[in-house]
Amino acid sequence: xxxxxxxxxxxxxxxxxxxxxxxxxxxxxxxxxxxxxxxxxxxxxxxxxxxxxxxxxxxxxxxxxxxxxxxxxxxxxxxxxxxxxxxxxxxxxxxxxxxxxxxxxxxxxxxxxxxxxxxxxxxxxxxxxxxxxxxxxxxxxxxxxxxxxxxxxxxxxxxxxxxxxxxxxxxxxxxxxxxxxxxxxxxxxxxxxxxxxxxxxxxxxxxxxxxxxxxxxxxxxxxxxxxxxxxxxxxxxxxxxxxxxxxxxxxxxxxxxxxxxxxxxxxxxxxxxxxxxxxxxxxxxxxxxxxxxxxxxxxxxxxxxxxxxxxxxxxxxxxxxxxxxxxxxxxxxxxxxxxxxxxxxxxxxxxxxxxxxxxxxxxxxxxxxxxxxxxxxxxxxxxxxxxxxxxxxxxxxxxxxxxxxxxxxxxxxxxxxxxxxxxxxxxxxxxxxxxxxxxxxxxxxxxxxxxxxxxxxxxxxxxxxxxxxxxxxxxxxxxxxxxxxxxxx
Ligand code: MN
Numbered sequence: 001x002x003x004x005x006x007x008x009x010x011x012x013x014x015x016x017x018x019x020x021x022x023x024x025x026x027x028x029x030x031x032x033x034x035x036x037x038x039x040x041x042x043x044x045x046x047x048x049x050x051x052x053x054x055x056x057x058x059x060x061x062x063x064x065x066x067x068x069x070x071x072x073x074x075x076x077x078x079x080x081x082x083x084x085x086x087x088x089x090x091x092x093x094x095x096x097x098x099x100x101x102x103x104x105x106x107x108x109x110x111x112x113x114x115x116x117x118x119x120x121x122x123x124x125x126x127x128x129x130x131x132x133x134x135x136x137x138x139x140x141x142x143x144x145x146x147x148x149x150x151x152x153x154x155x156x157x158x159x160x161x162x163x164x165x166x167x168x169x170x171x172x173x174x175x176x177x178x179x180x181x182x183x184x185x186x187x188x189x190x191x192x193x194x195x196x197x198x199x200x201x202x203x204x205x206x207x208x209x210x211x212x213x214x215x216x217x218x219x220x221x222x223x224x225x226x227x228x229x230x231x232x233x234x235x236x237x238x239x240x241x242x243x244x245x246x247x248x249x250x251x252x253x254x255x256x257x258x259x260x261x262x263x264x265x266x267x268x269x270x271x272x273x274x275x276x277x278x279x280x281x282x283x284x285x286x287x288x289x290x291x292x293x294x295x296x297x298x299x300x301x302x303x304x305x306x307x308x309x310x311x312x313x314x315x316x317x318x319x320x321x322x323x324x325x326x327x328x329x330x331x332x333x334x335x336x337x338x339x340x341x342x343x344x345x346x347x348x349x350x351x352x353x354x355x356x357x358x359x360x361x362x363x364x365x366x367x368x369x370x371x372x373x374x375x376x377x378x379x380x381x382x383x384x385x386x387x388x389x390x391x392x393x394x395x396x397x398x399x400x401x402x403x404x405x406x407x408x409x410x411x412x413x414x415x416x417x418x419x420x421x422x423x424x425x426x427x428x429x430x431x432x433x434x435x436x437x438x439x440x441x442x443x444x445x446x447x448x449x450x451x452x453x454x455x456x457x458x459x460x461x462x463x464x465x466x467x468x469x470x471x472x473x474x475x476x477x478x479x480x481x482x483x484x485x486x487x488x489x
Contacts, residue, residue: 001042001315004071004165006098007064008032010050011057011081011130020120024050024078027104031148040151040158042315043071043165050078057089065094072096072164074157077126078104079119083133090137096164096458099134100157101127101145140457162447163455166312169264170459171200173304176263178206178254179272181298187438188299190388198393198460201304206257212275214253223248230282230356233289233347234372237355244282244356244370251283258292265293265307267300270342273366281343281371282356288321288346295322295440296344301386302440309384309442312455318445319377321346323417325439328425335425336403336418339383339443343371345415349443350374351404359413376417378402381445383421384452385437386461392486395456396437397449398428398466417443422468431466431475462486 010028012021032047051057064070072095090097103123134141142160146153181188192203226248230236238244258266266287270279288294291314293307306322313320323345327338342361347354354372361369378401385396399422409416421428449465456463462482466475 001161001165002044003069004043004161004168005046005067005069006043006161006164007048007060007067007070007073008045009048009060009073009075011075011077011086011126012050012079013052013081013085016079016119020079021050021052023120027078028076031102031104034149035154035157038154038158040154041161042158043161045074051081054085054088057086058092061089061093065092070095071161071168072098074098074100075130076100076102077123077130079122080126080129083129086130086133087137090134090139093139096167097134097139097141098157098160098164099127099130099141099143100148101131101143102148102153104148106147106149140460142454142457159448159451160454162312163451163458165314166308166455167458169311170304170308173199173201173265173307174261174263175201175203175293175300175304175307176206176258176261176266177203177298177300178211178266179208179269179298180205182269182271185297187387187436188297188301188440190301190393192300194388194393195301195304199304203300203304204261208272208274208276210257211250211253214257215249215276217256218249218252222252226252230286233286233354235353235355237373238358238370240358240368240370243278243358243368246278247280247282247370250276250278250280251286254280254283255287258287265300265303267295267298267303269298270296270363277367278369279343279361279366281369284344285347285354285372288344289348293322294344294346296341299440301388302438302442305384305386306442308455309444309447312451313444313446316446318379318381319346319348320442320444320446321349323383323441323443325441326416329418330425336420337425338416338418340412340414340416343369343414345417347372347374347415349376349417349445350415351377354415357413371414373413374415375405376402376415377445378404379445381419381443382447382449382452383419383441383443385432385441387436387438389436389462389486392462392489394436394462394464395452396432396435396464396466397452398422398432399449399468400443402445422466423470427470427472428466430472431470434472434476435464435479
Protein backbone atom coordinates (compact mmCIF):
# COMPACT_ATOMS: atom_id res chain seq x y z
CA UNK A 1 0.00 0.00 0.00
CA UNK A 2 2.94 2.35 0.66
CA UNK A 3 3.53 2.66 -3.10
CA UNK A 4 0.33 4.76 -3.37
CA UNK A 5 0.94 8.45 -2.77
CA UNK A 6 -1.51 11.07 -1.52
CA UNK A 7 -0.51 14.66 -2.19
CA UNK A 8 -1.09 16.85 0.85
CA UNK A 9 -1.97 20.31 -0.49
CA UNK A 10 -2.17 23.25 1.91
CA UNK A 11 -3.94 26.37 0.76
CA UNK A 12 -3.10 29.94 1.76
CA UNK A 13 -2.59 33.35 0.14
CA UNK A 14 0.02 36.17 0.14
CA UNK A 15 -1.98 38.38 2.56
CA UNK A 16 -0.19 37.16 5.71
CA UNK A 17 3.47 37.77 4.87
CA UNK A 18 6.49 35.47 4.51
CA UNK A 19 6.88 34.60 8.20
CA UNK A 20 3.35 33.20 8.44
CA UNK A 21 3.69 31.22 5.21
CA UNK A 22 6.95 29.73 6.50
CA UNK A 23 5.15 28.58 9.65
CA UNK A 24 2.31 27.14 7.58
CA UNK A 25 4.81 25.01 5.65
CA UNK A 26 6.64 23.94 8.82
CA UNK A 27 3.40 22.86 10.46
CA UNK A 28 2.28 20.96 7.37
CA UNK A 29 5.57 19.07 7.23
CA UNK A 30 5.29 18.07 10.89
CA UNK A 31 1.72 16.89 10.31
CA UNK A 32 2.66 14.86 7.22
CA UNK A 33 5.57 13.23 9.06
CA UNK A 34 3.32 12.45 12.03
CA UNK A 35 0.58 10.94 9.90
CA UNK A 36 3.09 8.89 7.87
CA UNK A 37 4.38 7.36 11.14
CA UNK A 38 0.83 6.43 12.21
CA UNK A 39 0.05 2.73 11.58
CA UNK A 40 -3.55 3.68 10.71
CA UNK A 41 -2.26 5.33 7.51
CA UNK A 42 -1.64 2.53 4.98
CA UNK A 43 -0.28 4.69 2.12
CA UNK A 44 2.29 7.48 1.78
CA UNK A 45 1.34 11.12 2.28
CA UNK A 46 3.49 13.52 0.27
CA UNK A 47 3.99 17.07 1.53
CA UNK A 48 3.53 19.80 -1.09
CA UNK A 49 4.64 23.38 -0.32
CA UNK A 50 1.68 25.63 0.35
CA UNK A 51 -0.15 27.13 -2.64
CA UNK A 52 -1.08 30.84 -2.77
CA UNK A 53 -2.30 31.58 -6.30
CA UNK A 54 -4.57 30.11 -8.95
CA UNK A 55 -1.54 29.21 -11.07
CA UNK A 56 0.14 27.37 -8.18
CA UNK A 57 -3.07 25.50 -7.41
CA UNK A 58 -3.51 24.40 -11.03
CA UNK A 59 0.12 23.30 -11.16
CA UNK A 60 -0.07 21.21 -7.98
CA UNK A 61 -3.32 19.54 -9.09
CA UNK A 62 -1.98 18.77 -12.57
CA UNK A 63 1.08 17.30 -10.90
CA UNK A 64 -1.23 14.97 -8.91
CA UNK A 65 -3.20 14.09 -12.07
CA UNK A 66 0.00 13.16 -13.89
CA UNK A 67 1.63 11.19 -11.07
CA UNK A 68 0.88 7.51 -11.83
CA UNK A 69 1.49 6.57 -8.20
CA UNK A 70 -0.81 9.32 -6.88
CA UNK A 71 -4.08 7.86 -5.58
CA UNK A 72 -5.60 11.11 -4.40
CA UNK A 73 -5.18 14.60 -2.99
CA UNK A 74 -5.73 15.78 0.56
CA UNK A 75 -6.46 19.49 0.90
CA UNK A 76 -6.30 21.60 4.06
CA UNK A 77 -6.56 25.37 4.57
CA UNK A 78 -4.22 26.29 7.44
CA UNK A 79 -5.09 29.92 6.76
CA UNK A 80 -7.72 31.45 4.50
CA UNK A 81 -7.32 30.57 0.82
CA UNK A 82 -9.89 32.40 -1.31
CA UNK A 83 -11.73 29.72 -3.23
CA UNK A 84 -12.12 31.43 -6.61
CA UNK A 85 -8.39 30.66 -6.88
CA UNK A 86 -9.26 26.94 -6.66
CA UNK A 87 -11.86 26.78 -9.47
CA UNK A 88 -9.51 26.12 -12.38
CA UNK A 89 -7.45 23.56 -10.46
CA UNK A 90 -10.40 21.67 -9.01
CA UNK A 91 -12.17 21.65 -12.38
CA UNK A 92 -9.18 19.76 -13.78
CA UNK A 93 -8.87 17.31 -10.84
CA UNK A 94 -8.94 13.66 -11.90
CA UNK A 95 -7.90 12.00 -8.62
CA UNK A 96 -9.92 11.12 -5.50
CA UNK A 97 -10.35 14.12 -3.25
CA UNK A 98 -10.24 14.32 0.55
CA UNK A 99 -10.69 17.61 2.36
CA UNK A 100 -9.46 17.52 5.96
CA UNK A 101 -10.72 20.16 8.35
CA UNK A 102 -8.09 20.12 11.06
CA UNK A 103 -5.79 22.52 12.95
CA UNK A 104 -2.12 22.36 13.93
CA UNK A 105 -2.80 23.31 17.56
CA UNK A 106 -5.17 21.10 19.44
CA UNK A 107 -6.04 23.64 22.15
CA UNK A 108 -6.69 27.34 22.26
CA UNK A 109 -3.66 28.83 24.11
CA UNK A 110 -5.87 30.72 26.52
CA UNK A 111 -3.22 32.90 28.16
CA UNK A 112 -1.27 33.70 24.98
CA UNK A 113 -3.81 33.90 22.22
CA UNK A 114 -3.56 37.11 20.18
CA UNK A 115 -4.36 38.26 16.63
CA UNK A 116 -1.16 36.70 15.25
CA UNK A 117 -2.28 33.29 16.49
CA UNK A 118 -5.75 33.91 15.07
CA UNK A 119 -4.33 34.84 11.64
CA UNK A 120 -2.16 31.72 11.52
CA UNK A 121 -4.74 29.18 12.73
CA UNK A 122 -7.75 29.91 10.54
CA UNK A 123 -8.88 26.48 9.32
CA UNK A 124 -12.16 26.88 11.21
CA UNK A 125 -13.19 29.43 8.59
CA UNK A 126 -10.61 28.78 5.83
CA UNK A 127 -11.88 25.22 5.40
CA UNK A 128 -15.46 26.49 5.22
CA UNK A 129 -14.52 28.74 2.30
CA UNK A 130 -12.83 25.72 0.68
CA UNK A 131 -15.83 23.46 1.34
CA UNK A 132 -18.16 25.92 -0.36
CA UNK A 133 -16.42 25.84 -3.71
CA UNK A 134 -16.34 22.03 -3.80
CA UNK A 135 -20.05 21.97 -2.92
CA UNK A 136 -20.79 24.64 -5.55
CA UNK A 137 -18.88 22.63 -8.15
CA UNK A 138 -20.67 19.41 -7.07
CA UNK A 139 -17.35 17.62 -6.70
CA UNK A 140 -17.36 14.10 -5.30
CA UNK A 141 -15.30 14.30 -2.14
CA UNK A 142 -14.79 13.15 1.42
CA UNK A 143 -14.65 15.58 4.34
CA UNK A 144 -13.02 14.53 7.62
CA UNK A 145 -12.89 16.93 10.57
CA UNK A 146 -10.90 16.56 13.77
CA UNK A 147 -7.48 17.14 15.28
CA UNK A 148 -4.77 15.50 13.18
CA UNK A 149 -3.21 13.73 16.18
CA UNK A 150 -6.53 12.20 17.21
CA UNK A 151 -6.68 8.44 16.54
CA UNK A 152 -10.19 8.57 15.08
CA UNK A 153 -9.07 11.21 12.59
CA UNK A 154 -6.06 9.15 11.42
CA UNK A 155 -8.18 5.98 11.25
CA UNK A 156 -10.76 7.73 9.06
CA UNK A 157 -8.12 9.18 6.74
CA UNK A 158 -6.46 5.77 6.51
CA UNK A 159 -9.78 4.02 5.85
CA UNK A 160 -10.60 6.47 3.03
CA UNK A 161 -7.28 5.78 1.30
CA UNK A 162 -8.36 2.23 0.45
CA UNK A 163 -11.41 3.20 -1.68
CA UNK A 164 -9.25 5.90 -3.28
CA UNK A 165 -6.70 3.24 -4.22
CA UNK A 166 -9.57 1.07 -5.47
CA UNK A 167 -10.87 3.90 -7.67
CA UNK A 168 -7.43 4.59 -9.15
CA UNK A 169 -6.70 0.89 -9.76
CA UNK A 170 -10.19 0.44 -11.16
CA UNK A 171 -9.32 2.95 -13.90
CA UNK A 172 -6.57 0.65 -15.16
CA UNK A 173 -8.31 -2.69 -14.67
CA UNK A 174 -8.66 -5.09 -17.58
CA UNK A 175 -11.07 -8.02 -17.37
CA UNK A 176 -10.59 -11.18 -19.42
CA UNK A 177 -13.90 -12.79 -20.31
CA UNK A 178 -13.62 -16.47 -21.10
CA UNK A 179 -16.76 -16.99 -23.18
CA UNK A 180 -19.94 -14.93 -22.69
CA UNK A 181 -22.65 -14.78 -20.06
CA UNK A 182 -24.50 -17.89 -18.96
CA UNK A 183 -27.45 -18.25 -21.32
CA UNK A 184 -30.71 -16.56 -20.26
CA UNK A 185 -29.28 -15.11 -17.02
CA UNK A 186 -30.10 -11.40 -16.53
CA UNK A 187 -28.34 -10.04 -13.46
CA UNK A 188 -24.83 -10.89 -14.68
CA UNK A 189 -25.41 -8.83 -17.83
CA UNK A 190 -24.63 -5.14 -18.11
CA UNK A 191 -23.42 -2.23 -20.17
CA UNK A 192 -19.67 -2.67 -20.60
CA UNK A 193 -19.25 0.80 -22.08
CA UNK A 194 -20.96 2.39 -19.08
CA UNK A 195 -18.75 0.33 -16.76
CA UNK A 196 -15.66 1.57 -18.58
CA UNK A 197 -16.87 5.19 -18.52
CA UNK A 198 -17.62 5.10 -14.78
CA UNK A 199 -15.13 2.61 -13.46
CA UNK A 200 -12.51 2.33 -16.18
CA UNK A 201 -12.98 -1.42 -16.59
CA UNK A 202 -11.90 -2.62 -20.01
CA UNK A 203 -13.75 -5.89 -20.56
CA UNK A 204 -12.50 -8.07 -23.41
CA UNK A 205 -13.65 -11.44 -24.63
CA UNK A 206 -11.55 -14.54 -25.37
CA UNK A 207 -12.82 -17.82 -26.76
CA UNK A 208 -12.50 -21.14 -24.97
CA UNK A 209 -10.20 -22.13 -27.85
CA UNK A 210 -7.65 -19.61 -26.57
CA UNK A 211 -7.58 -21.44 -23.22
CA UNK A 212 -7.32 -24.84 -24.95
CA UNK A 213 -4.37 -23.58 -27.02
CA UNK A 214 -2.68 -22.27 -23.88
CA UNK A 215 -3.19 -25.57 -22.00
CA UNK A 216 -1.58 -27.44 -24.92
CA UNK A 217 1.59 -25.39 -24.37
CA UNK A 218 1.93 -26.25 -20.66
CA UNK A 219 4.86 -28.59 -19.90
CA UNK A 220 5.06 -31.41 -17.33
CA UNK A 221 7.86 -29.51 -15.57
CA UNK A 222 5.60 -26.48 -15.14
CA UNK A 223 2.87 -28.75 -13.75
CA UNK A 224 5.37 -30.28 -11.28
CA UNK A 225 6.25 -26.78 -10.03
CA UNK A 226 2.56 -25.86 -9.69
CA UNK A 227 1.89 -29.09 -7.77
CA UNK A 228 4.70 -28.17 -5.35
CA UNK A 229 3.02 -24.79 -4.90
CA UNK A 230 -0.27 -26.54 -4.09
CA UNK A 231 1.53 -28.73 -1.54
CA UNK A 232 2.71 -25.62 0.31
CA UNK A 233 -0.78 -24.12 0.67
CA UNK A 234 -3.18 -27.05 0.70
CA UNK A 235 -3.47 -30.55 2.12
CA UNK A 236 -3.89 -33.21 -0.55
CA UNK A 237 -6.92 -35.29 0.35
CA UNK A 238 -7.31 -37.40 -2.77
CA UNK A 239 -5.44 -40.12 -4.66
CA UNK A 240 -6.73 -38.82 -8.01
CA UNK A 241 -3.43 -37.05 -8.78
CA UNK A 242 -4.13 -36.73 -12.51
CA UNK A 243 -7.30 -34.71 -11.83
CA UNK A 244 -5.29 -32.32 -9.63
CA UNK A 245 -2.52 -32.09 -12.23
CA UNK A 246 -5.12 -31.11 -14.79
CA UNK A 247 -6.21 -28.15 -12.61
CA UNK A 248 -2.53 -27.17 -12.31
CA UNK A 249 -2.35 -27.19 -16.09
CA UNK A 250 -5.48 -25.02 -16.34
CA UNK A 251 -4.09 -22.57 -13.80
CA UNK A 252 -0.78 -22.18 -15.66
CA UNK A 253 -2.63 -21.68 -18.96
CA UNK A 254 -5.11 -19.10 -17.60
CA UNK A 255 -2.39 -17.24 -15.67
CA UNK A 256 -0.21 -17.00 -18.78
CA UNK A 257 -3.07 -15.32 -20.68
CA UNK A 258 -3.92 -13.04 -17.75
CA UNK A 259 -0.34 -11.87 -17.40
CA UNK A 260 0.20 -11.54 -21.14
CA UNK A 261 -2.69 -9.06 -21.41
CA UNK A 262 -2.17 -7.45 -17.97
CA UNK A 263 -5.61 -8.66 -16.92
CA UNK A 264 -6.52 -8.37 -13.23
CA UNK A 265 -9.79 -10.29 -13.37
CA UNK A 266 -11.47 -13.05 -15.37
CA UNK A 267 -14.56 -15.22 -15.51
CA UNK A 268 -15.44 -18.65 -16.83
CA UNK A 269 -18.72 -20.10 -18.09
CA UNK A 270 -19.47 -23.76 -17.39
CA UNK A 271 -21.69 -23.91 -20.50
CA UNK A 272 -18.65 -23.32 -22.67
CA UNK A 273 -15.90 -25.80 -21.83
CA UNK A 274 -15.31 -27.31 -25.28
CA UNK A 275 -11.95 -29.04 -25.33
CA UNK A 276 -11.44 -28.78 -21.54
CA UNK A 277 -11.72 -31.91 -19.39
CA UNK A 278 -12.79 -30.18 -16.16
CA UNK A 279 -14.45 -26.96 -15.11
CA UNK A 280 -11.65 -24.78 -13.67
CA UNK A 281 -12.01 -25.24 -9.88
CA UNK A 282 -8.80 -25.44 -7.86
CA UNK A 283 -7.16 -23.41 -10.67
CA UNK A 284 -9.61 -20.55 -10.10
CA UNK A 285 -9.34 -20.80 -6.31
CA UNK A 286 -5.56 -20.61 -6.39
CA UNK A 287 -5.60 -17.63 -8.78
CA UNK A 288 -8.11 -15.91 -6.46
CA UNK A 289 -5.76 -16.54 -3.53
CA UNK A 290 -3.04 -14.66 -5.48
CA UNK A 291 -5.31 -11.62 -5.88
CA UNK A 292 -6.89 -12.06 -9.30
CA UNK A 293 -10.58 -11.16 -9.38
CA UNK A 294 -12.91 -13.96 -10.40
CA UNK A 295 -16.61 -14.60 -10.84
CA UNK A 296 -18.41 -17.49 -12.50
CA UNK A 297 -20.97 -17.84 -15.29
CA UNK A 298 -19.83 -14.90 -17.35
CA UNK A 299 -20.20 -12.40 -14.51
CA UNK A 300 -17.58 -9.82 -15.52
CA UNK A 301 -19.00 -7.14 -13.15
CA UNK A 302 -18.49 -9.26 -10.04
CA UNK A 303 -15.07 -10.44 -11.27
CA UNK A 304 -13.94 -6.83 -11.68
CA UNK A 305 -15.46 -5.84 -8.34
CA UNK A 306 -13.63 -8.74 -6.63
CA UNK A 307 -10.32 -7.57 -8.11
CA UNK A 308 -10.95 -3.96 -7.13
CA UNK A 309 -11.89 -4.90 -3.56
CA UNK A 310 -8.86 -7.19 -3.25
CA UNK A 311 -6.66 -4.23 -4.22
CA UNK A 312 -8.44 -2.03 -1.67
CA UNK A 313 -7.73 -4.69 0.97
CA UNK A 314 -4.05 -5.18 0.10
CA UNK A 315 -1.91 -6.01 3.19
CA UNK A 316 -5.01 -6.96 5.23
CA UNK A 317 -5.52 -10.61 6.11
CA UNK A 318 -9.25 -11.10 6.71
CA UNK A 319 -10.12 -12.24 3.20
CA UNK A 320 -12.09 -10.87 0.23
CA UNK A 321 -13.83 -13.25 -2.16
CA UNK A 322 -16.39 -13.97 -4.84
CA UNK A 323 -19.49 -15.40 -3.16
CA UNK A 324 -22.96 -16.67 -3.95
CA UNK A 325 -26.03 -16.92 -1.72
CA UNK A 326 -26.92 -20.58 -1.97
CA UNK A 327 -29.27 -21.94 0.69
CA UNK A 328 -31.18 -20.66 3.75
CA UNK A 329 -31.37 -21.92 7.31
CA UNK A 330 -34.80 -20.74 8.51
CA UNK A 331 -34.60 -21.98 12.11
CA UNK A 332 -36.49 -19.35 14.09
CA UNK A 333 -34.14 -16.97 15.92
CA UNK A 334 -31.07 -18.53 14.27
CA UNK A 335 -31.67 -17.68 10.62
CA UNK A 336 -28.66 -17.68 8.31
CA UNK A 337 -27.47 -17.90 4.74
CA UNK A 338 -25.12 -20.56 3.41
CA UNK A 339 -22.87 -19.04 0.77
CA UNK A 340 -20.70 -21.12 -1.54
CA UNK A 341 -20.25 -21.83 -5.21
CA UNK A 342 -19.97 -24.91 -7.39
CA UNK A 343 -16.21 -24.98 -6.77
CA UNK A 344 -14.60 -21.58 -6.86
CA UNK A 345 -14.59 -20.21 -3.29
CA UNK A 346 -11.46 -18.15 -2.60
CA UNK A 347 -9.09 -19.71 -0.01
CA UNK A 348 -8.49 -16.30 1.65
CA UNK A 349 -11.73 -17.04 3.54
CA UNK A 350 -10.42 -20.33 4.98
CA UNK A 351 -10.27 -20.82 8.75
CA UNK A 352 -8.22 -23.99 8.41
CA UNK A 353 -5.87 -25.43 5.81
CA UNK A 354 -7.92 -26.18 2.66
CA UNK A 355 -8.04 -29.79 1.49
CA UNK A 356 -7.75 -30.69 -2.18
CA UNK A 357 -10.47 -33.17 -3.12
CA UNK A 358 -11.93 -34.55 -6.33
CA UNK A 359 -15.68 -35.05 -6.67
CA UNK A 360 -18.15 -35.29 -9.52
CA UNK A 361 -19.94 -32.06 -10.44
CA UNK A 362 -23.67 -32.46 -11.01
CA UNK A 363 -23.60 -29.79 -13.69
CA UNK A 364 -21.61 -29.13 -16.88
CA UNK A 365 -21.10 -32.73 -18.05
CA UNK A 366 -17.32 -32.95 -17.58
CA UNK A 367 -14.81 -35.04 -15.58
CA UNK A 368 -14.90 -34.68 -11.76
CA UNK A 369 -12.91 -31.51 -10.99
CA UNK A 370 -10.36 -30.99 -8.21
CA UNK A 371 -11.21 -28.23 -5.75
CA UNK A 372 -10.06 -26.92 -2.36
CA UNK A 373 -12.56 -27.55 0.44
CA UNK A 374 -12.51 -25.72 3.78
CA UNK A 375 -14.51 -24.21 6.61
CA UNK A 376 -14.67 -20.42 6.58
CA UNK A 377 -13.69 -17.78 9.10
CA UNK A 378 -16.20 -16.06 11.37
CA UNK A 379 -16.64 -12.38 12.22
CA UNK A 380 -18.06 -9.12 10.89
CA UNK A 381 -18.02 -8.75 7.12
CA UNK A 382 -19.87 -7.19 4.19
CA UNK A 383 -21.36 -8.57 0.99
CA UNK A 384 -21.34 -6.26 -2.05
CA UNK A 385 -23.27 -6.55 -5.30
CA UNK A 386 -23.10 -4.42 -8.45
CA UNK A 387 -26.06 -4.39 -10.83
CA UNK A 388 -26.91 -2.48 -13.99
CA UNK A 389 -30.17 -0.49 -13.65
CA UNK A 390 -30.15 0.63 -17.28
CA UNK A 391 -29.34 4.28 -16.61
CA UNK A 392 -26.75 3.71 -13.87
CA UNK A 393 -24.79 1.10 -11.97
CA UNK A 394 -26.12 0.35 -8.48
CA UNK A 395 -23.94 -0.92 -5.66
CA UNK A 396 -25.71 -2.77 -2.83
CA UNK A 397 -23.94 -3.49 0.45
CA UNK A 398 -25.17 -5.54 3.40
CA UNK A 399 -23.49 -5.79 6.81
CA UNK A 400 -23.22 -9.42 7.85
CA UNK A 401 -21.84 -11.55 10.69
CA UNK A 402 -20.15 -14.74 9.56
CA UNK A 403 -20.59 -17.60 12.02
CA UNK A 404 -18.81 -20.88 12.65
CA UNK A 405 -20.35 -23.86 10.93
CA UNK A 406 -22.36 -25.49 13.75
CA UNK A 407 -22.32 -29.00 12.28
CA UNK A 408 -20.23 -30.92 9.77
CA UNK A 409 -21.60 -31.20 6.22
CA UNK A 410 -19.84 -34.42 5.13
CA UNK A 411 -21.73 -34.68 1.85
CA UNK A 412 -21.11 -31.11 0.67
CA UNK A 413 -17.84 -31.18 -1.29
CA UNK A 414 -17.25 -27.40 -1.54
CA UNK A 415 -16.05 -24.63 0.73
CA UNK A 416 -18.95 -22.84 2.42
CA UNK A 417 -19.53 -19.69 4.46
CA UNK A 418 -22.42 -19.16 6.89
CA UNK A 419 -23.64 -15.70 7.82
CA UNK A 420 -26.36 -13.77 9.57
CA UNK A 421 -27.25 -10.63 7.59
CA UNK A 422 -28.21 -7.33 9.26
CA UNK A 423 -30.78 -6.43 10.44
CA UNK A 424 -32.17 -9.98 10.13
CA UNK A 425 -32.46 -12.51 7.34
CA UNK A 426 -36.07 -11.60 6.52
CA UNK A 427 -35.52 -7.84 6.13
CA UNK A 428 -32.11 -8.24 4.52
CA UNK A 429 -33.38 -10.66 1.90
CA UNK A 430 -36.47 -8.55 1.18
CA UNK A 431 -34.41 -5.38 0.84
CA UNK A 432 -31.70 -7.07 -1.28
CA UNK A 433 -34.33 -8.49 -3.64
CA UNK A 434 -36.29 -5.20 -3.83
CA UNK A 435 -33.04 -3.43 -4.79
CA UNK A 436 -32.31 -6.01 -7.48
CA UNK A 437 -29.14 -7.32 -5.78
CA UNK A 438 -27.53 -10.29 -7.52
CA UNK A 439 -27.03 -13.85 -6.27
CA UNK A 440 -23.34 -13.18 -6.91
CA UNK A 441 -21.49 -10.84 -4.59
CA UNK A 442 -18.08 -10.09 -3.13
CA UNK A 443 -17.70 -10.91 0.55
CA UNK A 444 -15.02 -9.08 2.54
CA UNK A 445 -13.84 -9.33 6.13
CA UNK A 446 -11.38 -6.48 5.47
CA UNK A 447 -13.52 -3.67 4.07
CA UNK A 448 -16.46 -1.76 5.54
CA UNK A 449 -19.71 -0.47 4.07
CA UNK A 450 -18.38 3.07 4.62
CA UNK A 451 -15.39 2.31 2.42
CA UNK A 452 -17.67 0.97 -0.31
CA UNK A 453 -19.81 4.12 0.03
CA UNK A 454 -16.65 6.20 -0.44
CA UNK A 455 -15.74 4.13 -3.50
CA UNK A 456 -19.26 4.67 -4.92
CA UNK A 457 -18.95 8.42 -4.26
CA UNK A 458 -15.59 8.66 -6.06
CA UNK A 459 -16.72 6.60 -9.06
CA UNK A 460 -20.28 7.92 -9.37
CA UNK A 461 -22.28 4.79 -8.53
CA UNK A 462 -25.66 4.66 -6.81
CA UNK A 463 -25.11 3.32 -3.30
CA UNK A 464 -27.65 1.23 -1.37
CA UNK A 465 -26.85 0.12 2.18
CA UNK A 466 -28.70 -2.60 4.10
CA UNK A 467 -27.75 -2.44 7.78
CA UNK A 468 -28.97 -2.79 11.35
CA UNK A 469 -31.30 0.23 10.92
CA UNK A 470 -32.94 -0.89 7.67
CA UNK A 471 -36.72 -1.21 7.60
CA UNK A 472 -38.67 -2.05 4.49
CA UNK A 473 -41.05 0.95 4.27
CA UNK A 474 -38.18 3.47 4.47
CA UNK A 475 -36.03 1.33 2.19
CA UNK A 476 -38.75 1.27 -0.48
CA UNK A 477 -39.04 5.04 -0.23
CA UNK A 478 -35.26 5.38 -0.70
CA UNK A 479 -35.36 3.21 -3.83
CA UNK A 480 -38.28 5.23 -5.19
CA UNK A 481 -36.60 8.59 -4.57
CA UNK A 482 -33.27 7.37 -5.91
CA UNK A 483 -34.91 6.20 -9.08
CA UNK A 484 -36.49 9.62 -9.63
CA UNK A 485 -33.19 11.40 -8.88
CA UNK A 486 -31.14 9.20 -11.22
CA UNK A 487 -33.64 9.70 -14.04
CA UNK A 488 -32.84 13.45 -13.82
CA UNK A 489 -29.06 12.94 -14.04
MN1 MN B 1 -23.13 -18.60 -9.68
